[in-house]
Amino acid sequence: MTKTSDPAPSLNDLKARLLAGDDTVTAEQLARAAEVQQWEDLRRQAAELKAAEEAEADRLDAVRAIKARVLAAESLDDDQADMRAITEAAARIITRHGNRAQAVRDAIRDLAKQRVHDGGDPIEGIRWNNAGMGRPEGVTVDGRHLSASSYPGAVIADAILQALTDAGVRRQVITPHVQLIPSNRRR
Structure with a gap:
């Protein structure tokens, strides 16, 4: 052994x-x-x-992965494209409201020429009225009041408030850059 x-x-x-x-x-x-x-x-x-x-x-691999996630989430190119879309949509809303206000002002002038009196009974479902009693100058068409002033901000504010709701965040997420007052007629 x-x-x-x-x-x-x-x-x-x-x-x-x-x-x-x-x-x-x-x-x-x-x-x-x-x-x-x-x-x-x-x-x-x-x-x-x-x-x-x-x-x-x-x-270092973990740090690089974190950096990549942050950079992927940043997506400035997407922000630029969305900013263009928002800008174009806001411009359309502003233009549409301006056109409607001008059409209402023209209607007031034209209704006066047709001897439709301020605040009188509607003729063919339309009448006009001067500003007063908390209501701006405008026309009433089939019971719906349309202002001679343009207020596109209300629609834009409502759209942004709805976007915040859809995204599940509170409106403070956009302050102090944007202060919103809801129009109380959100769709």
Whole structure:
């Protein structure tokens, strides 16, 4: 039966034996134990360095992923396109309300020429009235009052308020840049 060799004593064991007066410890044993310990220390340090480098690489990958998510969410190009769409829609609303106000002013002038009196009974479902009693100058057509003034802001404010509702956020998310007063006739 072959006898297995005992593990070589450690450097600390050999040092302790020498200090205790053991003359059997040789310089070669001490040198070999020192080399083995140095080799083991270097391997441990190498493993720690590799683990630290891998951890740092993982951390940087996570930071890059966060950065990519933020940049993807920023989408300034989409903001520009949507701003153009909002601008064009607001311009259409402003123009439409301006045209309606002008048509109402023209109607007031033309109704007066046709001897339709201010505040009188409607003729063919239309009448005109001067401003008063909290109502602006305008015409009433089939019971619906149309102002001679243009108020496109109410429609635009209502649209933005509806967008906030649809997005599930409160109106404070757009302040202080935009202050909205609902028209109380939201669709």
